[in-house]
Each structure stands twice: as structure tokens, then as C-alpha cells.
Amino acid sequence: MEYVFSDNLASLKPSAIREIFKSLSDPSIISFAAGNPSPLSFPSKELGEISADIFANHATAALQYSITEGYPPLRTAVADRLSRIFGIGRDFDTTIITSGGQQGLELTCRALCNPGDVVLCENPSFIGALNAFRAVGAKTVGIPLHEDGIDPAELEKALQEYPNTKMIYLIPTFQNPAGITTSAEKRRAIYEIARRHSVIILEDNPYGELRFAGEDVPTIKSMDEDGIVVYCSSFSKILSAGMRVGFVCAPDKLVQKMVVAKQCEDVHTNILFQMLCHRYMTERDMDGHIAGIRTLYREKCQLMLDCLDQHMPKEIHYTRPEGGLFIWCTLPDCIPMNDFVKRAIERKVAVVPGTAFNCDTEAPSPSFRLNYSTPSDEDIRRGIQILGELAKEMLG
Amino acid sequence: MEYVFSDNLASLKPSAIREIFKSLSDPSIISFAAGNPSPLSFPSKELGEISADIFANHATAALQYSITEGYPPLRTAVADRLSRIFGIGRDFDTTIITSGGQQGLELTCRALCNPGDVVLCENPSFIGALNAFRAVGAKTVGIPLHEDGIDPAELEKALQEYPNTKMIYLIPTFQNPAGITTSAEKRRAIYEIARRHSVIILEDNPYGELRFAGEDVPTIKSMDEDGIVVYCSSFSKILSAGMRVGFVCAPDKLVQKMVVAKQCEDVHTNILFQMLCHRYMTERDMDGHIAGIRTLYREKCQLMLDCLDQHMPKEIHYTRPEGGLFIWCTLPDCIPMNDFVKRAIERKVAVVPGTAFNCDTEAPSPSFRLNYSTPSDEDIRRGIQILGELAKEMLG
Numbered sequence: 001m002e003y004v005f006s007d008n009l010a011s012l013k014p015s016a017i018r019e020i021f022k023s024l025s026d027p028s029i030i031s032f033a034a035g036n037p038s039p040l041s042f043p044s045k046e047l048g049e050i051s052a053d054i055f056a057n058h059a060t061a062a063l064q065y066s067i068t069e070g071y072p073p074l075r076t077a078v079a080d081r082l083s084r085i086f087g088i089g090r091d092f093d094t095t096i097i098t099s100g101g102q103q104g105l106e107l108t109c110r111a112l113c114n115p116g117d118v119v120l121c122e123n124p125s126f127i128g129a130l131n132a133f134r135a136v137g138a139k140t141v142g143i144p145l146h147e148d149g150i151d152p153a154e155l156e157k158a159l160q161e162y163p164n165t166k167m168i169y170l171i172p173t174f175q176n177p178a179g180i181t182t183s184a185e186k187r188r189a190i191y192e193i194a195r196r197h198s199v200i201i202l203e204d205n206p207y208g209e210l211r212f213a214g215e216d217v218p219t220i221k222s223m224d225e226d227g228i229v230v231y232c233s234s235f236s237k238i239l240s241a242g243m244r245v246g247f248v249c250a251p252d253k254l255v256q257k258m259v260v261a262k263q264c265e266d267v268h269t270n271i272l273f274q275m276l277c278h279r280y281m282t283e284r285d286m287d288g289h290i291a292g293i294r295t296l297y298r299e300k301c302q303l304m305l306d307c308l309d310q311h312m313p314k315e316i317h318y319t320r321p322e323g324g325l326f327i328w329c330t331l332p333d334c335i336p337m338n339d340f341v342k343r344a345i346e347r348k349v350a351v352v353p354g355t356a357f358n359c360d361t362e363a364p365s366p367s368f369r370l371n372y373s374t375p376s377d378e379d380i381r382r383g384i385q386i387l388g389e390l391a392k393e394m395l396g
Numbered sequence: 397m398e399y400v401f402s403d404n405l406a407s408l409k410p411s412a413i414r415e416i417f418k419s420l421s422d423p424s425i426i427s428f429a430a431g432n433p434s435p436l437s438f439p440s441k442e443l444g445e446i447s448a449d450i451f452a453n454h455a456t457a458a459l460q461y462s463i464t465e466g467y468p469p470l471r472t473a474v475a476d477r478l479s480r481i482f483g484i485g486r487d488f489d490t491t492i493i494t495s496g497g498q499q500g501l502e503l504t505c506r507a508l509c510n511p512g513d514v515v516l517c518e519n520p521s522f523i524g525a526l527n528a529f530r531a532v533g534a535k536t537v538g539i540p541l542h543e544d545g546i547d548p549a550e551l552e553k554a555l556q557e558y559p560n561t562k563m564i565y566l567i568p569t570f571q572n573p574a575g576i577t578t579s580a581e582k583r584r585a586i587y588e589i590a591r592r593h594s595v596i597i598l599e600d601n602p603y604g605e606l607r608f609a610g611e612d613v614p615t616i617k618s619m620d621e622d623g624i625v626v627y628c629s630s631f632s633k634i635l636s637a638g639m640r641v642g643f644v645c646a647p648d649k650l651v652q653k654m655v656v657a658k659q660c661e662d663v664h665t666n667i668l669f670q671m672l673c674h675r676y677m678t679e680r681d682m683d684g685h686i687a688g689i690r691t692l693y694r695e696k697c698q699l700m701l702d703c704l705d706q707h708m709p710k711e712i713h714y715t716r717p718e719g720g721l722f723i724w725c726t727l728p729d730c731i732p733m734n735d736f737v738k739r740a741i742e743r744k745v746a747v748v749p750g751t752a753f754n755c756d757t758e759a760p761s762p763s764f765r766l767n768y769s770t771p772s773d774e775d776i777r778r779g780i781q782i783l784g785e786l787a788k789e790m791l792g
Contacts (some may be wrong), residue, residue, distance in 0.1 A: 001623050014656050039456040048451030053445030060435040063636035100664040132660040227397050240459035242667035264528040266495040270666045271638035
């Protein structure tokens with residue numbers, strides 16, 4: 001039988017990164033391609049202890065159906081932490097639990113966008129979000145990402161050019177893939193523009209707790225006096241990625257609509273892990289644990305930067321992140337990025353081609369993404385040396 | 397700010413059942429309203445043992461990102477079981493893991509339906525599925541459910557009336573809410589009609605393993621020589637509802653598109669529970685465990701039927717299920733169903749009004765749903781007596 005797919009999904013391709021992930025079973029490949037947190041960032045011993053207690057004493061609650069909005073004690077603990085760390089949450093806001101940060105992004109778009117509506121995004125941006133928007137039929141339009149964020153004037157221009165813009169999607173802190181942090185001034189300017197145009201800002205902050213250098217910058221949500229910001233994040237980068245627990249803080253009216261959509265998608269997020277997150281947050285030293293992850297990533301990022309400084313010809317540019325998981329490398333015109341990535345894989349080093357992060361899927365890219373949280377120190381040294389040698393060869 | 401929601405979600409209401417569920421925190425209420433499996437159906441001790449071993453020896457794999465299609469050993473174990481128990485799976489089929497059975501239903505509709513497309517459903521039908529279809533913009537059209545399933549002639553007529561029908565949604569075994577099982581003859585006739593019209597059948601079988609009386613009836617998927625059946629089910633009714641692990645067996649081309657949509661929704665289903673399910677299936681006595689659930693539900697169902705026989709006036713009709721979780725009661729014209737349900741709640745007995753399961757949300761219903769898997773025996777006795785007294789009073 002010939003299957004006829006829905007218009008929204010017919011042309012959508014699987015995420016290039018998820019596909020790369022599948023092909024990485026070859027253990028001889030040095031992968032800088034993943035977006036995985038370091039296994040060292042999972043407090044598995046403590047999670048195992050709490051899990052044992054839940055199975056012993058609260059098994060029925062952990063294994064039975066629960067409510068769509070999430071485990072109430074976890075919602076309270078998350079709301080408290082968001083308020084304490086990021087100054088987030090007003091009277092009109094509600095915090096709910098989602099199945100990973102991904103679901104929060106997807107539900108926001110489902111609640112707001114009709115096919116053909118525009119979502120303005122930093123270009124490049126997180127492919128998982130871009131695909132979630134496309135799967136609803138929304139059009140992703142990119143605004144160039146500069147060293148301190150998108151240019152407010154370019155945002156203003158885009159909003160005039162696309163009056164059917166429903167939301168602005170931003171990862172203002174340690175952006176994926178570029179590792180860039182939007183300045184406080186630009187955040188305020190962006191908020192003001194969105195407010196004036198009555199457009200929702202979707203602030204995605206999965207790496208927000210992973211700052212290892214520089215000064216904190218206020219979240220856009222902390223400026224949200226008007227109820228126009230949806231804030232999404234998750235436990236994936238601080239407790240476990242595999243357990244798929246994320247959260248959203250947004251105006252209650254909007255959250256109610258997202259909850260209806262979540263009922264349709266998965267009824268609720270797995271409840272045992274919600275209980276685990278709650279108890280870890282309230283009974284263990286979460287701040288100390290996160291401080292440990294920061295130290296680890298500071299060292300890994302510095303090592304990768306040192307290796308890049310040592311091996312990369314000066315024609316190759318790269319970002320110097322103050323947190324998060326990624327470095328963004330940009331090649332000169334004379335090195336075609338796709339060739340570079342292909343030849344790197346032949347030499348057993350995997351990176352993600354920048355085209356994967358383009359809002360316009362047909363557009364070229366001179367860049368690629370490096371991840372430093374997953375590979376071993378030895379792999380970072382060897383892999384960056386190989387990439388440096390390749391770049392020198394291709395420069396000729 | 398005034399939020400403008402997407403057309404698909406703007407008019408969609410939260411599931412009446414999920415809302416009832418929230419209001420059931422009053423412990424003095426006897427609830428026949430849930431769709432919950434009995435807590436006794438969760439093998440929590442054994443799941444706890446396996447979980448402890450996973451945390452001790454395989455924590456990194458359990459807590460890290462994984463692939464969207466699901467944990468490969470679980471996919472194999474599920475495919476093997478589907479083949480062994482239900483004769484399901486051909487060369488063109490693929491089995492993937494979903495976040496509960498709910499996600500399988502939702503992904504099927506997302507892959508196939510544009511707004512305005514029709515999904516033909518048994519009337520009444522499972523509200524979670526109906527809402528998932530509506531959330532994609534599909535129109536749910538009901539075909540009356542008779543004692544042995546929908547009438548093939550009425551299906552044929554509906555397909556002629558709605559040429560934009562994309563799929564036929566059926567719960568052929570121990571239907572929710574009606575507790576009805578479609579006969580083998582009707583299944584074959586329905587399959588033949590769908591094949592002739594090139595329409596997909598979505599076969600939802602969450603209760604398929606819970607037969608406690610009568611003879612097995614072949615699944616529609618087992619007849620699927622043409623690759624037109626998507627089969628969805630889950631572990632919710634046999635291992636744990638709260639862990640949100642389900643599965644789909646469907647033609648690979650269709651599954652690939654569902655995987656793209658799943659990447660957008662939640663990247664993958666929580667991996668620890670996938671490992672738990674796999675190890676429980678392969679290391680423990682799953683068949684013995686399920687036999688125990690069947691015995692439990694046979695007794696609970698019989699108790700509820702005995703109480704109904706004893707207390708209900710003969711004007712009230714109810715189904716006599718051979719498995720599953722639900723009995724469907726139908727009131728005579730002289731008792732308005734909504735009044736009955738409202739007065740039952742005043743007397744501290746909760747049931748789900750039949751209108752919640754209508755394909756046409758504006759249509760009335762003379763029926764309500766009773767669940768026998770969750771309440772205690774004492775609550776079944778007391779609650780049914782109260783409902784019987786109320787029915788006698790309202791008959792006058």
C-alpha cells in the first residue's frame with residue numbers, strides 16, 4: 001500500500017543528529033557529535049538509593065497513573081528553584097512537568113501555531129526545536145546570531161516582514177549549537193520588541209545552570225511583567241537525560257492549553273522519575289552536584305579550546321563559551337564545510353555539520369559543532385589534532 | 397495579554413476523565429470513574445529488584461540519551477511476544493517503543509491526518525484517542541457499537557459518506573468504555589472493507605492480555621497481509637501505568653514517519669523503564685503474573701456484576717465483559733443520564749458520564765462507565781447498592 005502522510009510531516013526528515021547518534025556504534029570513532037551530558041554528571045548512586053526507597057515504600061504511587069500537570073511536590077520544588085536561581089515566576093505563571101525539555105518546546109508551538117505561522121529563531125538553532133516547529137506546520141525563519149545574540153533591529157525588521165509571527169524562539173544562555181550567550185542589554189531590547197508586537201518569547205534554557213566562567217545574565221523570563229514569555233528547561237543536563245523529565249514555567253492560561261495537548265501526547269510524564277527528581281532536589285546537595293558538573297565542563301571546555309588553539313590554523317574561528325556543552329567552529333570560504341565533515345568522518349572523527357542547525361534547510365553553512373562534555377580527555381586531544389591536520393591540508 | 401491559540405487546540409477541552417481524576421482526592425468518594433489498573437497488577441517487588449540491579453550495574457545506559465525507536469532488546473522482546481501471543485508481525489512490519497499506548501495513537505494520527513480529515517471510530521470510544529485525533533484537527537465520526545462490534549455495512553456506508561477518511565480507530569477487544577469484544581467475523585469483514593478503501597486501521601489493544609472468560613479472538617493485525625493495520629498497546633495494564641511505556645507494530649514506512657514525529661515530541665521514551673520492561677519480560681514469569689491479574693479481574697468483574705444483578709432494576713442494562721476493566725451501563729429514557737451521574741456524586745459515588753466517550757461531543761448519551769479494577773470489594777458492594785437505590789428512586 002502507498003501511504004499518504006500528513007502535510008506537516010510528509011517532508012520532515014529525521015533529525016540529522018539523532019541519525020548520527022545511531023551510526024556512532026562504531027567504537028573506533030571519536031565523537032564530538034553528540035549533545036549528551038557527561039555520564040559523570042548523573043548522580044547515579046544517589047538516584048539509585050532514592051529509587052530503592054521509592055520501590056520499597058511508595059511503589060504504588062510511583063507505578064500508577066498520575067495527573068497530566070505533574071507530581072505536585074516536584075512542581076513546587078521546581079517553581080521554588082526557578083524563583084531562587086533565576087528570579088522566575090509571577091502570580092500569573094504556572095509550572096508544569098514535561099517529558100524532557102523537548103516536549104515543552106513542542107507543546108508551546110502546538111498551542112500557538114497554525115500551519116504557515118512563523119517562528120523566528122536564532123540562526124543557527126537547536127534542530128530538535130526547529131523540527132518540532134516544522135512538525136506543527138510552522139515556518140522557521142532565522143535571524144543571524146552574532147557574538148552577543150541576535151540584533152534587535154533585525155528582529156524588529158523580521159516582525160514587520162512576517163506579520164504572522166507567533167513566537168520568537170531563543171536559547172539565550174550557552175546557545176546550542178553556537179555556545180553564545182545573549183547580552184543583558186539585548187535581552188531587554190528583545191523583550192520590549194516582543195511585548196510591543198504581542199508575540200510570545202519561547203526561552204529555552206537547558207544549560208542555564210552550567211555556567212563555568214563569566215557573569216550571570218538575567219533570564220528573559222525574569223523580565224516578564226506582561227505574561228509573554230514561556231520558559232522551558234529540564235533535568236537532562238544536571239540529573240539524567242534518559243529519564244526525560246523537563247518543565248515549563250509560563251502564564252497559566254497558556255499552560256492550560258499545553259496541558260490539554262500533553263494529555264493527548266502521553267497523558268503524563270513517568271511518575272517515578274518525577275518523585276526521584278523531587279527527592280533529589282529536596283534531600284540531597286543539588287547545588288553541590290551542579291558545582292561539580294561546572295568544574296568538569298570548565299576543564300573539558302578549556303582542554304578543547306587549548307587543543308584548538310594549538311592545532312587549528314588561524315583561518316578557523318571558534319566560539320569561547322562560558323558554559324553549556326558546545327563550541328561552534330567556522331571554516332574559511334576556501335574549505336567547503338561538507339567536504340571537511342565527510343573527510344573528518346573518514347579519519348574517524350565525527351562532528352555535526354552546521355547545515356543541520358539552519359532555519360532554512362536549503363541554506364549552506366561554513367560551520368560545524370563540537371561537543372566537549374562526552375568525549376574523554378584523550379579523545380579530545382587526539383580528535384582535535386586530527387581536525388587541525390585536516391584543516392591545514394585543506395587550506396593547502 | 398490575550399493569547400490566540402492554534403485552531404486545532406483552541407476548542408479542545410481537557411479530558412473529562414482526567415479532570416474527574418483530579419477531583420477524586422476526596423477519600424470519602426467511592427470511585428468507579430478511573431481507568432486505572434489495580435495496584436495489585438504492578439509487580440513492584442520484582443521491578444524494584446531489577447531497578448536496583450540496573451542502578452548498580454548499568455546506570456549510565458539507563459540515565460543517558462538513547463535512540464528514538466526504543467531500547468533494541470525491548471523492541472525484540474515485544475516483537476517476539478506479539479508474534480507468540482497474537483500472531484502479529486510480518487516482514488514489512490517494525491516494532492517501536494512509545495511513551496504509553498497514548499503516544500502510539502497520537503503519532504499514528506499525526507503521521508496520517510490533515511485538519512478536516514475523518515477518523516471513523518466506534519461510538520462510544522476511548523476519550524484519550526478521540527482527543528488526540530481532534531488535537532491534530534481530525535474529525536471524529538462515530539459508528540454505533542453493537543454487542544459484537546460495529547456493523548460492517550455501517551462502516552461501508554460511512555466510508556462512502558466520508559471519502560476523506562484516513563483511518564478507522566478500533567478497540568476490538570474489551571473495548572473502552574463499553575467492555576465489548578468485536579467478533580472474529582466482523583473483524584475479517586472490517587479488514588476487507590478497509591483494504592478495499594485503502595484506509596488504515598488503527599487497532600488499539602491495551603487490554604488484549606486481560607481475558608478472563610470466553611475464547612480468544614484473532615487480532616485484526618494478525619490478518620494484515622496488506623500492511624494497512626497499525627497495532628498499538630502498552631505495559632500500562634500489565635506492569636505499570638505510571639512508567640509510560642507502550643509500543644507500536646506497524647508497516648515500517650509508516651513507523652519511520654511516526655519516529656520523526658516522536659523525535660519532536662519527547663526524543664525517546666524513558667530508558668530505565670524500557671530496560672525494566674525488557675528484563676521483566678525475559679527474566680521473570682510474565683505469563684504467570686498476567687494470569688494473576690486475570691484471576692483478580694475475573695473476581696472483581698463478577699462481584700460487580702453480581703451486585704448489579706442484585707441491586708439494579710431490570711430497566712437498567714449493562715454489558716458482561718470477558719476481560720478488560722469496564723462495564724457499560726445504559727439507563728432507560730425516563731432517567732436522564734446527566735442527572736443520574738450528578739446525584740450519584742452527591743451520594744459519593746463517581747462514574748463517568750457516557751457523553752465523555754461520544755465522537756460527536758454535542759450528542760447526548762443514556763449510558764455511563766463503571767470501572768471494577770480499582771475499587772475495593774467493599775466499595776464495589778456499597779457503591780453499586782447506592783447506584784441501584786438511586787436508579788429505583790429515579791424510576792419512581
